[in-house]
Amino acid sequence: MNKLMRPIITIGLGLVLALSSAALSPSTMQGNPGAAAFFFQTTPTPQPKDLSQIGSTDGIAAMGFFIALIIVIPILLQRKSWMESR
Secondary structure (H helix, E strand, C coil), X not given: CHHHHHHHHHHHHHHHHHHHHHHCCHHHHCCCHHHHHHHCCCCCCCCCCCCCCCCCCHHHXXXXXXXXXXXXXXXXXXXXXXXXXX
């Protein structure tokens, strides 16, 4: 009897969770708009202002410069130790 209790409880809890989740799904609340509005209250999102200008690559060029520095500086610092090992 004890060997069967754990699987029965697990399956029972799974069924309860599945059925309660199906009962609260939006598709079942289509006939009752008040219930659906309770679960899905949304606020309007303001549109962000577009500050970019067409053809502007200032940010891209600066980021490329910083990426190049991040790659080149460690190479230049390690170059002397690489030459000494030869």
